[in-house]
C-alpha cells in the first residue's frame with residue numbers, strides 16, 4: 667500500500683532536518699521544485715490570492731479558490747503538500763469541511779492561524795488575534811474532522827508581534843494540547859525565540875523564511891541548531907518570477923525586442939525537460955509513424 671500524503675510529510679521531517687518546504691505557485695513550479703530535490707511543497711495563501719486572483723493577502727480568497735490551485739499541484743507531483751488555510755474559512759462546521767476537502771484533494775498538511783477572520787499577512791503590523799480558546803476550538807474542529815490520522819494539522823500563532831514571547835508560547839502550549847501536530851510561530855525575529863518555542867512544545871516547529879519580512883534569512887544549519895523542524899520558503903520563487911517577468915515586459919516595451927533579457931529566460935529545452943515533453947512526443951511519433959529525428963530540430 668502506498669503511503670498517505672500525511673505520512674509522507676511526517677517521514678520527510680525525519681529524513682531531513684529542517685525539512686525544506688518549497689513554495690510552489692502553480693503545477694509547473696511544483697514539478698521544478700520536485701525535480702531539483704525538495705521533499706515537500708507548500709501552497710501559500712498569499713500566493714493563491716496574489717498570483718491566481720490578483721488580490722492582496724487579506725482573507726479574501728475562499729476554500730474553493732485554494733482547492734482549485736491545490737488540485738492542479740497534487741495531480742502532477744508525488745511530494746507531500748502543506749497548504750495555508752488562513753483561519754479555516756469560517757466557523758467550526760466550515761473548518762471541518764475545509765479539512766475534509768483538503769484530504770480529498772490529496773493534501774498532506776495544513777496550517778490554521780489564530781488571527782481574526784479579517785486576517786493580514788503575518789509580517790505586517792496591526793494583526794488582531796482571536797482568544798486562545800477560540801483558536802483551540804478551531805484546532806479541535808480540524809482534528810475531529812480528519813479521517814486519516816496521519817493528516818497533519820499545524821497551528822500557526824501570530825501572537826508574538828502583539829502579545830510578546832511568553833504569551834505566544836503559552837498559546838502554543840494550549841494549541842498543542844488541543845491537538846495540533848506541529849507549530850508555526852509567525853514573524854519570529856531571532857533564533858533564540860525558535861529555541862524557546864521548540865523547548866516549550868514537543869512538536870516540530872516551522873520557521874517561515876519569507877523575504878522582506880520580520881524574520882532574517884536564517885540558513886538551514888542555523889535553524890537546525892535552534893531545534894527547528896521545517897524551513898518554509900513560501901514565495902521565494904514567485905518573487906523571482908515576478909521580477910523577471912516585469913523586466914521582460916518593460917524591455918519589450920522599451921526596446922521593441924526581448925533580446926536583452928533572453929538570459930533571464932528558461933529555454934524551450936529546459937521548459938520541456940521538466941514536463942517530460944519528449945516522452946509525450948515520442949509516443950505521438952510512434953502513433954503517427956513519424957521519424958523522431960526530425961523532431962529534435964530547433965530544440
Ligand SMILES: C[C@](O)(C(=O)O)[C@H](CC(=O)O)C(=O)O
Pocket residue numbers: 710711712713723750786787788789874876877879900901
Ligand atoms: C506564509 C504566508 O502566510 C503565505 O501566505 O505564504 C505569508 C508569507 C508572506 O506574506 O511573506 C505570511 O503571512 O507570512
Ligand SMILES: [Mg+2]
Pocket residue numbers: 710711712723750752
Ligand atoms: Mg498566508
